[in-house]
Amino acid sequence: MLRYTVKRLLQLSVALLGLSLLLFAWFKALPGGPENRLLPENATDQQREALRASLGLDDPVWVQYGEFLGRIVRLDFGSSLSSGRPVATELADRLPATIELSLAAMLIAVGVGIPLGYLAAKRRGTWLDFTAVSGSLLGTCIPIFFLAAMLKVVFAQELGLLPTAFRLSAGAQYTDVTGLRVLDGLITGEFDVAWDALLHLVLPAIALASIPLAVIVRITRASVLDVVGEDYVRTADAKGLKPATIRGRHVMRNAMLPIATIIGLLLGSLFAGAVLTESVFAFGGIGSFVYQATTERDYPALMGFILVIAVFYVVINLIVDLSYGFLDPRVRVRK
Amino acid sequence: MALLEVEDLRVAFGAATAVDGVSFTVDEGKVVGLVGESGCGKSVTSLAIMGLLPKGRPGKRRKAEPLQVAAAEPVGGALKAAVPQSVPVAGRGRKDGGAEVNGRAAFDGVDLLTLAPSAMRRKRGRDLAMIFQDPLSSLNPVVPIGRQITEVLERHRGLKGDKASKEAANLLDRVGIPDPARRLKEYPHQLSGGMRQRVLIAIAVACKPRLLIADEPTTALDVTIQAQILELLKDLVDSEGTALLMITHDLGVVAGLCDEVNVLYSGRVVESAPVRELFARPTHPYTVGLLGSIPRLDLGIHEPLTPIRGSIADVIRWKDGCAFAPRCDRVAEPCVAGEPALVGAVHAHRCVMAEEIA
Numbered sequence: 001m002l003r004y005t006v007k008r009l010l011q012l013s014v015a016l017l018g019l020s021l022l023l024f025a026w027f028k029a030l031p032g033g034p035e036n037r038l039l040p041e042n043a044t045d046q047q048r049e050a051l052r053a054s055l056g057l058d059d060p061v062w063v064q065y066g067e068f069l070g071r072i073v074r075l076d077f078g079s080s081l082s083s084g085r086p087v088a089t090e091l092a093d094r095l096p097a098t099i100e101l102s103l104a105a106m107l108i109a110v111g112v113g114i115p116l117g118y119l120a121a122k123r124r125g126t127w128l129d130f131t132a133v134s135g136s137l138l139g140t141c142i143p144i145f146f147l148a149a150m151l152k153v154v155f156a157q158e159l160g161l162l163p164t165a166f167r168l169s170a171g172a173q174y175t176d177v178t179g180l181r182v183l184d185g186l187i188t189g190e191f192d193v194a195w196d197a198l199l200h201l202v203l204p205a206i207a208l209a210s211i212p213l214a215v216i217v218r219i220t221r222a223s224v225l226d227v228v229g230e231d232y233v234r235t236a237d238a239k240g241l242k243p244a245t246i247r248g249r250h251v252m253r254n255a256m257l258p259i260a261t262i263i264g265l266l267l268g269s270l271f272a273g274a275v276l277t278e279s280v281f282a283f284g285g286i287g288s289f290v291y292q293a294t295t296e297r298d299y300p301a302l303m304g305f306i307l308v309i310a311v312f313y314v315v316i317n318l319i320v321d322l323s324y325g326f327l328d329p330r331v332r333v334r335k
Numbered sequence: 336m337a338l339l340e341v342e343d344l345r346v347a348f349g350a351a352t353a354v355d356g357v358s359f360t361v362d363e364g365k366v367v368g369l370v371g372e373s374g375c376g377k378s379v380t381s382l383a384i385m386g387l388l389p390k391g392r393p394g395k396r397r398k399a400e401p402l403q404v405a406a407a408e409p410v411g412g413a414l415k416a417a418v419p420q421s422v423p424v425a426g427r428g429r430k431d432g433g434a435e436v437n438g439r440a441a442f443d444g445v446d447l448l449t450l451a452p453s454a455m456r457r458k459r460g461r462d463l464a465m466i467f468q469d470p471l472s473s474l475n476p477v478v479p480i481g482r483q484i485t486e487v488l489e490r491h492r493g494l495k496g497d498k499a500s501k502e503a504a505n506l507l508d509r510v511g512i513p514d515p516a517r518r519l520k521e522y523p524h525q526l527s528g529g530m531r532q533r534v535l536i537a538i539a540v541a542c543k544p545r546l547l548i549a550d551e552p553t554t555a556l557d558v559t560i561q562a563q564i565l566e567l568l569k570d571l572v573d574s575e576g577t578a579l580l581m582i583t584h585d586l587g588v589v590a591g592l593c594d595e596v597n598v599l600y601s602g603r604v605v606e607s608a609p610v611r612e613l614f615a616r617p618t619h620p621y622t623v624g625l626l627g628s629i630p631r632l633d634l635g636i637h638e639p640l641t642p643i644r645g646s647i648a649d650v651i652r653w654k655d656g657c658a659f660a661p662r663c664d665r666v667a668e669p670c671v672a673g674e675p676a677l678v679g680a681v682h683a684h685r686c687v688m689a690e691e692i693a
Contacts, residue, residue: 240459
């Protein structure tokens with residue numbers, strides 16, 4: 001297992017290195033270098049040269065790339081062009097909200113999706129199966145911003161059951177520990193804060209969960225249908241095992257393999273969906289920041305965002321790979 | 336009283352009949368063979384006894400897919416390994432349409448076919464156990480084999496933790512797997528085919544069942560391993576006094592292992608006799624054909640084998656006469672005049688022409 005982990009870690013660093021190269025190339029390819037932004041239009045060529053030299057832009061490309069890498073490693077993405085604050089600080093302020101939202105959405109998708117998919121497979125051809133399958137089709141079809149807006153209108157504005165926006169009610173006092181408000185409330189014992197944060201989380205999390213939920217239902221259903229026909233499930237049955245044992249140890253353990261892969265991929269794509277959901281519910285996560293950065297061509301901010309997302313993606317993939325090794329002993333053996 | 340008494344067992348999948356009135360008995364401590372080519376209903380019979388056939392949804396039964404029946408396989412000899420065995424229904428197709436099982440399968444006087452599912456689950460693995468054909472696909476790939484053995488011990492013998500592991504190691508030792516303590520932690524893909532089949536046997540005998548059903552236990556194995564596995568089965572049956580229902584298409588296996596034989600054709604028993612009697616005086620033309628298609632060492636190497644021509648029909652039709660008639664060399668008028676009955680007691684056959692042939 002250690003060998004397997006090390007191997008995966010090495011692959012991961014190669015992937016990140018590749019990404020840094022891409023980003024560097026992107027920056028080099030951007031029209032009009034930084035000297036045009038920093039110098040007045042009537043600056044002389046001499047002045048331009050001097051500035052380029054002082055910025056290190058006349059160094060060989062590989063030296064520039066080395067410096068670029070060094071800055072990334074130190075989490076120095078430069079300052080945001082719109083706010084003037086360091087990009088790293090901006091991201092650190094907003095990331096916890098996005099993480100909290102994504103985790104909540106994933107919790108819903110996994111917690112509802114896997115049991116529902118299992119039931120749909122077991123009751124294949126019944127109304128439950130039909131509802132689950134057509135419901136999941138609907139879930140993948142509805143654009144996330146539309147669903148988010150509809151949820152907000154119906155449950156928050158019309159019925160008034162849940163808050164319409166933000167992460168906490170106005171004027172709420174809370175202690176920041178991890179930045180995940182529900183978790184913080186539980187840690188510090190401020191249960192009213194945790195509850196308040198949870199209420200604010202419900203609608204955006206449901207909106208964000210719609211696509212992963214639908215995908216997980218379908219994958220689980222297909223995977224379970226595949227596995228229940230396997231000979232080893234019949235063997236388990238021939239042993240006279242209790243249905244719960246057969247379900248857990250023999251059916252789900254095998255059915256989880258494709259589901260785990262999908263969950264990993266979905267987690268990555270959740271961040272994209274979070275951008276839309278957050279803007280509908282003014283959730284104050286990374287979403288609105290990126291939206292602003294894109295419209296204002298705030299390149300350092302975008303670069304920081306891309307890198308952070310890439311690291312997340314790669315780390316999630318690592319976790320999925322490792323869980324695969326945990327779930328499937330055949331992956332563990334060295335080739 | 337016989338340990339297992341199967342009476343007029345009928346299994347249908349929608350419109351397709353797989354087993355059409357099979358009756359036979361297995362006495363305590365005896366080895367009984369169920370012989371026939373693919374599609375004759377022998378596997379379905381065993382699954383019906385074990386209660387492992389897919390249940391039809393009561394009330395709202397959907398139309399089942401017709402039973403897929405594989406082409407006839409050469410019986411006995413070296414060719415058989417090359418022919419993939421297909422157990423109809425029990426495979427992936429079983430999500431659709433359930434089986435309709437009728438008749439009686441009395442185990443120790445209790446009809447297994449009418450037993451409640453939970454009561455049947457308590458019997459399965461404890462009183463009657465089954466060994467399957469393909470040892471790789473029959474073991475869970477993601478669970479260590481030790482766990483796959485201890486779960487039976489836990490369920491039926493109440494053994495847990497170290498006690499269960501110890502007993503599992505004993506069982507592996509019993510079925511001839513060296514270094515059992517280490518093997519317990521391994522996964523099926525780390526074992527050889529023969530070892531996997533030994534593991535399946537260990538699982539089956541874990542609770543000292545009174546009846547063991549072996550469904551082609553050697554089909555997926557090399558010839559040398561086959562002999563070892565058969566030897567092991569024989570040894571286990573002899574020492575524990577377990578009754579064994581041996582399902583096979585290999586008459587060599589029958590000759591070496593069984594006390595009694597039932598030859599199945601197209602969902603019915605066509606001949607049943609003690610093993611020596613059957614080999615000495617095969618009566619039904621199908622049995623004669625099966626014996627004729629085995630390669631023999633005492634014949635010259637240029638002597639051709641005598642295959643049974645044609646292949647088993649995919650529709651069972653005994654009503655209008657003998658189902659074997661289209662493939663039979665000795666077919667005559669009376670053969671297609673009506674349903675042939677099973678006649679005789681110790682050595683029974685289902686051939687109206689038997690007297691003339693003899």
